Amino acid sequence: MSKRRSITIIDIAKELGIAPSTVSRALSGHSKISPETRDKVMAVAKKWNYVPNKIALSLKNQETRTLGLIIPEIVHYFFSNVISGIEEVANKNGYSLLICQSGESLEREIKAVSTLVRQRVDGLIICCSRETEEFDHVEKLPENKGVPVVYFDRVPPNSKHPKIIVDDLMGAKQATAHLIEQGCKNIAHLAGPENLLISRNRLSGYRLALQNAGRQPKTELIKYCKEGTTEVGFAKMNELLNQEVIPDGVFANNDIIALGAMMAIKKKGLKIPEDVAVIGYSNWQLSEFMEPGLSSVNQPGAEMGEQACQCILNYIESDEPVEFFSPIILPSSLVIRGSSLRKRSAQIKVLNAGG
Amino acid sequence: MSKRRSITIIDIAKELGIAPSTVSRALSGHSKISPETRDKVMAVAKKWNYVPNKIALSLKNQETRTLGLIIPEIVHYFFSNVISGIEEVANKNGYSLLICQSGESLEREIKAVSTLVRQRVDGLIICCSRETEEFDHVEKLPENKGVPVVYFDRVPPNSKHPKIIVDDLMGAKQATAHLIEQGCKNIAHLAGPENLLISRNRLSGYRLALQNAGRQPKTELIKYCKEGTTEVGFAKMNELLNQEVIPDGVFANNDIIALGAMMAIKKKGLKIPEDVAVIGYSNWQLSEFMEPGLSSVNQPGAEMGEQACQCILNYIESDEPVEFFSPIILPSSLVIRGSSLRKRSAQIKVLNAGG
DNA sequence: ATAAGCAATGCAAACGTTTGCATAAAAGAT
DNA sequence: ATCTTTTATGCAAACGTTTGCATTGCTTAT
Incomplete structure (x- = not known):
């Protein structure tokens, strides 16, 4: 591209035989500029298609x-x-x-x-x-x-x-509480990387909900997923399904992991949510369209x-x-869909987790 | 925020009692600068945490x-x-x-x-x-x-x-040809806005495939969707399902519309793909996870x-x-999934539409 | 008639860099 | 001891804008 030089205030000033400062003031509608000068400047600016140079402005204004x-x-x-x-x-x-x-x-x-x-x-x-x-x-x-x-x-x-x-802790707590309320006895957690605060918070929320219900979180029901992919979710869920204590509910660190988990559950011939209820995190666009629809904690x-x-x-x-x-x-809010809804009584609803 | 002034080459020059140009050259590793000066400049630059100002550079270099x-x-x-x-x-x-x-x-x-x-x-x-x-x-x-x-x-x-x-035309042609090959007799098209070239191309591809198969495209099987939402897809598909000629295959302008169409078909109590085969466009992430998986033309x-x-x-x-x-x-390529696969013989495969 | 006031415009500096050219000092060659 | 070369550094302009402070030519009040 041959170096294009865009026209400047100086070009306009030269064309009209006036000072750049006058052009600047005319363009910005300064009060002390005579209407004639202003109009002439405007005309030339339009004719040449003048575009103010934000770079020069940035340098001058220090922003x-x-x-x-x-x-x-x-x-x-x-x-x-x-x-x-x-x-x-x-x-x-x-x-x-x-x-x-x-x-x-x-x-x-x-x-x-x-x-x-x-x-x-x-x-x-x-x-x-x-x-x-x-x-x-x-x-x-x-x-x-x-x-x-x-x-x-x-x-x-x-x-x-x-x-x-x-509010990850609250969201996770609500999600887990929801699983408890739906009658799940052994709730597993597919956790995220330990170094991320958000993962730790979600894990804490999971634990808290269990404790509030008088249950002891079991370490064998917690699996860490270093990457958030369906493959990892699938693999970790399989591990869970092959242990002695088979979970009947699982709360995943995100929707993609939850999806992988759903695949593993289906492949095992188990029903969602009857055999295993699933709930994810982030409420991805696709969660709505899953079958069954994936319950998830909505992040705004x-x-x-x-x-x-x-x-x-x-x-x-x-x-x-x-x-x-x-x-x-x-506040995050729980979006309940088919993947976790075992009781016919409860309608599909949105619980606000912010309180 | 109190106006922060970041330190400049001039600050460094003053500190060392030398010229800004020397500092500039020292920092950029110019050959004609004595090692001692270079080291001193480097040291001060590091001490003060000097960061070059790209704005000034942009102004000077005109890029x-x-x-x-x-x-x-x-x-x-x-x-x-x-x-x-x-x-x-x-x-x-x-x-x-x-x-x-x-x-x-x-x-x-x-x-x-x-x-x-x-x-x-x-x-x-x-x-x-x-x-x-x-x-x-x-x-x-x-x-x-x-x-x-x-x-x-x-x-x-x-x-x-x-x-x-x-290659929208080719992609649409392949998609439609695939529906024909799967035995669909009445293939509808949920088209996009007429002013968009891509919509027109997809429509053309649809028509072309039908003509190549010796069929006449029927205007009553073409519905325009001004917006790309599930709602519109749902509504337009319903219109199609309530006409005299009920389509047994539908090619949608995008996956979201296709999704809406799938909902309408299911709600009508029809089976996908047995009663109506569906194919979308764009291969959104969610298409893979639908049930049945939504066939789609992949856009790279x-x-x-x-x-x-x-x-x-x-x-x-x-x-x-x-x-x-x-x-x-x-080239766009066809990703075939459950929503369009009627013949058991055909495996899930990817047809390259670029040829 | 002269000072004061006002309206319209110009001058020059500043923002931070780079770079061609000039300059200074030191080293080498005769 | 002088001239040339080399080496290291400095000067100043340029990039495009804005703006405080002149400056100019008028008009108005005394």
């Missing part, structure tokens, strides 16, 4: 009106919902969105942070990768005055930056994105460096 | 190493795959990605183009909204020397810019993104303004 977003994978229903929510709010406030995916790799996450800081984004919204256990690459940004950061979903345990999370992705974006905009615009103590916790 | 992407909706399996593919290639080549969603609205699409041009993206990758029928907002960018543009998926009929599309989203990105990078870097005649056509 880019751009937000950086780092997420593990774009191709996830939850994450694409989050992006969508963020984009919506950003756009409405005149901000643009620069997106990097870490691909669940810490190395790429670090690189992404560096790229975005170089680009001088006004703020950074991050959901950490599965690999991330240390957070210095974000926490110790430019030592002096750091870039505003907001974490969401997968957040570091100790950080002064704002955090937006869904778009809302989370909106909140995260609103939060960072406030952060950016607040003059005082704000101190953030507790995370913003969004 | 931002940033690509703009405009898509209708991020929350679509196909589109999020495309984004992922683009991001991958962009990242590998040192480019960043600025994303806007048009929400299928022409107005927002126009605004997005303007935003991205202001930001001085080095190139623009666009998939037009459903509403878009006129393309001047893209085609007549800065009249003089325009920003490189690449269209994908939904492309304007006449444009000198590169276009990446999937990630690959499309990669190609689009590679294409625009070539475009940007080529010195000569290139002339593009015919679009790059990616």
Whole structure:
């Protein structure tokens, strides 16, 4: 591409034999510019198709009106919902969105942070990768005055930056309680990676619900799934089905794992939910269309994105460096479908898990 | 946020009592800098956590190493795959990605183009909204020397810019031919909006396959779905099922419509595929998990993104303004699952539709 | 008639980098 | 001891905008 030079305020000024500053003021509707000059400038600007150069403005104003977003994978229903929510709010406030995916790799996450800081984004919204256990690459940004950061979903345990999370513990507790209420005696849990706070919270919620019902969580009914794939879900569910104590209910760390589990159960010739009730997490789009429909804990992705974006905009615009103590916790809600509904009496309903 | 000033090359220069140019050269490993100076500069840069300012560089070099992407909706399996593919290639080549969603609205699409041009993206990758029928907002960018543009998926009929599309006609033809081969006598089509080239191509492919089999396409078996939702698919399928000629096969413009159609068929007490065989388009993630699994024409989203990105990078870097005649056509392939498989003999297989 | 006030515009600096050219000092050649 | 070469560094311009502070030419009040 032969270097294209777009026309500038200076070009317009030369054409009219006036100063660039006059053109600038005319274009921005400054009061002290005579109507004739203004009109002439406008005409030339239109004729040449003038487009203001945001780069020059960014340099001068020391702000880019751009937000950086780092997420593990774009191709996830939850994450694409989050992006969508963020984009919506950003756009409405005149901000643009620069997106990097870490691909669940810490190395790429670090690189992404560096790229975005170089680009001088006004703020950074991050959901950490599965690999991330240390957070210095974000926490110790430019030592002096750091870039505003907001974490969401997968957040570091100790950080002064704002955090937006869904109430995983509550969601998991409700899901498990629901299985208990449906008459399940041996409820298994297909857990996520131990280093992720969200996985630990879901596990805790599972345990808590059992304890509240006066039951002791059994370690042999908890299986860790390092990756969130149907294959892993299938394999781990098979392990469970081949043990002495066969579970009659299973709560999975996410819908994809739950799907794998459903496959394993069907293949074994067992019925869902009669023999084994299943409940997932995240309420992926596909859960609705499964057979039976997969019950799941709904994570409000778009809302989370909106909140995260609103939060960072406030952060950016607040003059005082704000101190953030507790995370913003969004309520998750249980969506009950066929995969867990054993009692005819109960209708398909949505229980709010936020209380 | 109290205005943070990140440290610059000038700060380093002052600290060491040398010129900014020397610092610049030292940092970039220029040969004519003495090792001592270089080391001192490096040390200070590290101490102060210096991060180069890409904005200043962009202004000077007249390139931002940033690509703009405009898509209708991020929350679509196909589109999020495309984004992922683009991001991958962009990242590998040192480019960043600025994303806007048009929400299928022409107005927002126009605004997005303007935003991205202001930001001085080095190139623009666009998939037009459903509403878009006129393309001047893209085609007549800065009249003089325009920003490189690449269209994908939904492309304007006449444009000198590169276009990446999937072979919709061929895919639709294969899908319809497959239904014929499975013994369907009355094959209906749930078509997309008439203004979209891709919809028209799919319709053409449907017609072509019928004609090749010596059949006459019947207008009463073609229903247009303006929106791609299960509701519309459900409604339109119901219309079909209440006509005199009940179809025993249906080819839908996309998987979501196909899903709606499946619901209508089941509700009517008919069996899939025995009474009505169904086939969709786009091979969404959820198609695999339906019951029966939904046959679908696979659109290689990630690959499309990669190609689009590679294409625009070539475009940007080529010195000569290139002339593009015919679009790059990616082969689509038929993924056959339970929803269309009536003959036991045929195994679940993937037919390549690209030939 | 002169000072004061106002309206319209221009000047120049600043934002952070890079880079061609000039300069300075030191080393080498005669 | 002088001239050339080499080596290391500095100067200044450029990228496109905005904006505080002049500056100019008028009009209005005294």
